[in-house]
């Protein structure tokens with residue numbers, strides 16, 4: 001008889017570029033919510049070498065149990081080995097759900113593991129919830145971002161999803177949290193390495209990622225021109241914020257592609273979002289669900305973005321930007 005699944009929600013520990021990449025902590029926070037709804041528990045999986053630090057970190061962020069394989073053979077990442085190990089662990093310990101960050105690493109790993117486990121996978125989720133039947137409802141953009149699909153995995157287990165960085169907010173670090181650590185040996189049946197790492201070099205991030213910024217200033221076509229849009233970067237420097245942009249702005253090359261916020265770009269979860277001259281199309285606003293407080297500036301009071309905002313200011317976006325900069329500078333001088 002096939003053993004039952006455990007009700008555990010697993011979160012794969014993607015700890016590379018830790019200070020820029022918070023996705024594992026963000027997913028752990030959501031997993032805590034999901035486990036409260038199902039009566040299940042939250043576990044993290046950590047593979048690598050000298051990984052104690054991450055084990056402690058995941059417990060401090062909501063993991064009740066951590067499955068660890070710590071071995072020198074895992075010091076450099078190999079997709080075949082990691083997929084083999086994660087598949088082996090899931091087959092043996094039978095989690096109900098397995099969540100992976102939609103980083104490049106996770107996007108490479110999750111489909112391989114899903115295929116090996118013979119289960120479904122929803123890529124790039126922007127929300128997760130539990131339905132009345134206890135199934136994981138996985139919300140993801142579909143058909144090139146024109147539809148938002150809600151997907152369930154009725155039969156395959158674990159229910160697998162990758163989640164975009166910035167989709168959820170991490171829980172505060174809890175120093176007093178306790179968790180069980182299950183240290184497991186490296187299995188003997190590792191796949192033969194077809195790729196060998198010769199050398200690697202850490203390239204430091206030039207700036208903070210918009211997904212992790214506490215203040216984001218987003219600009220849209222209503223800014224009027226590249227020169228006027230540039231003022232948003234000056235305002236961001238004054239406020240310690242990052243700049244986001246809508247698709248027309250990126251297409252017009254007023255802002256780089258990495259600033260694109262929306263279904264085709266990044267999800268953001270700032271404490272404060274300032275939105276300048278943005279209409280509020282669904283492809284943009286779908287990425288703002290976790291912004292705590294939104295201030296929208298638009299000359300059209302009926303724009304969707306204005307209705308969505310906590311504070312809506314009817315004004316010329318460019319004039320408002322210059323006015324805020326002036327006010328900040330005056331305050332700094334005082």
Ligand SMILES: Cc1cc2nc3c(=O)[nH]c(=O)nc-3n(C[C@H](O)[C@H](O)[C@H](O)COP(=O)(O)OP(=O)(O)OC[C@H]3O[C@@H](n4cnc5c(N)ncnc54)[C@H](O)[C@@H]3O)c2cc1C
Nearest residue numbers: 220221222246247262263264277278279283284299316317
């Ligand atoms: C498959 C697909 C994927 C997409 N993905 C994305 C995505 O990831 N991100 C994204 O942003 N879009 C995306 N889009 C495009 C999206 O549908 C909208 O076209 C886009 O978000 C609109 O950008 P905007 O608000 O800057 O421009 P507009 O819709 O043109 O809005 C401009 C706003 O500025 C206001 N305005 C004009 N002048 C001023 C002024 N002087 N002062 C103040 N306000 C002013 C106007 O009232 C208006 O509300 C996608 C579309 C498709 C089809």
